[in-house]
Amino acid sequence: xxxVTQSPTHLIKTRxxxxxxxxxxxxxxxxxxxxxxxLGQGPQFIFQYYREEENGRGNFPPRFSGLQFPNYxxxxxxxxxxxxxxxxxxxxxxxGLLGTGELFFGEGSRLTVL
Amino acid sequence: QQPxxxxxxxxxxxxxDAVINCSSSKALYSVHWYRQKHxxxxxxxMILLKGGEQKGHDKISASFNEKKQQxxxxxxxxxxxxxxxxxxxxxxDSNYQLIWGAGTKLIIKP
Numbered sequence: 001x002x003x004v005t006q007s008p009t010h011l012i013k014t015r016x017x018x019x020x021x022x023x024x025x026x027x028x029x030x031x032x033x034x035x036x037x038x039l040g041q042g043p044q045f046i047f048q049y050y051r052e053e054e055n056g057r058g059n060f061p062p063r064f065s066g067l068q069f070p071n072y073x074x075x076x077x078x079x080x081x082x083x084x085x086x087x088x089x090x091x092x093x094x095x096g097l098l099g100t101g102e103l104f105f106g107e108g109s110r111l112t113v114l
Numbered sequence: 115q116q117p118x119x120x121x122x123x124x125x126x127x128x129x130x131d132a133v134i135n136c137s138s139s140k141a142l143y144s145v146h147w148y149r150q151k152h153x154x155x156x157x158x159x160m161i162l163l164k165g166g167e168q169k170g171h172d173k174i175s176a177s178f179n180e181k182k183q184q185x186x187x188x189x190x191x192x193x194x195x196x197x198x199x200x201x202x203x204x205x206x207d208s209n210y211q212l213i214w215g216a217g218t219k220l221i222i223k224p
Contacts, residue, residue, distance in 0.1 A: 004155075035214075042116070042201050042214030043156070056211050090155065103146075103212075105155035 006106035021076045021109045023091030032074040035090040119215035134187040134218045136202030145185040146203040
C-alpha cells in the first residue's frame, strides 16, 4: 500500500510568483485535504476535495486554489505569493468526508517565499 | 475558533505520565488527536465522537467531556518514542473542517 506522497519537498520562490504543489493520495482514498502549517503552529485547513469537487474551504483567499484529478491525486496552487505564505504545506488523504475517520498525511512541501 | 491546548510544552523522564488538554469555546462534534515528530508528517492517534466512550490503545488514551467542550490525552509510563508535538483537532459538526490547536511539545528524557 502506497502512502501519501508530496512534491516537491522544498522550494524557494520570490514574492509575486506562483507555485504548484502536488499530492498523491493513499491507494483507495477519494478525499484530499490541504493544510498550511506555519513554524511552531498547528495545521490550518485550506480546503478539501472529494471526488474531484471542492467540499469545504477554510479562511484562505481565492489565490489559493486546487484541483483533484480522476485518480484522486491533487494540486494546490498559490498565486501572487506573499512572504506570509512561507510554511509547510501538508496534504492528507482519507477514505471519506472529513470527520469520518483517520487522515493520512504526507510529509509536506516546505515553501519559502523571499 | 482555535482550541486551546495545555500545557504548551512538557518534559518528562521515561516512565512518567503526562496529560495534555484541549479546550474549545464552542460545542464540539468530535476531537481528533495526532502526534507529529520533528520533520515528519502528523500521525493519527484517535478520534473521540460526541456521545462516545473514552478511547485508548497501548498506553495512550483519551477522554471527551462534551459538556465542558474539553478533551484530555493521557500518556502513561511514557516511552522515548512518545516524544513529539501533540495536536488536537476539533470539529463542530460532522463533515466540517478540523480546527487545530497550536500543539503541545512533549520531550521524554531517558
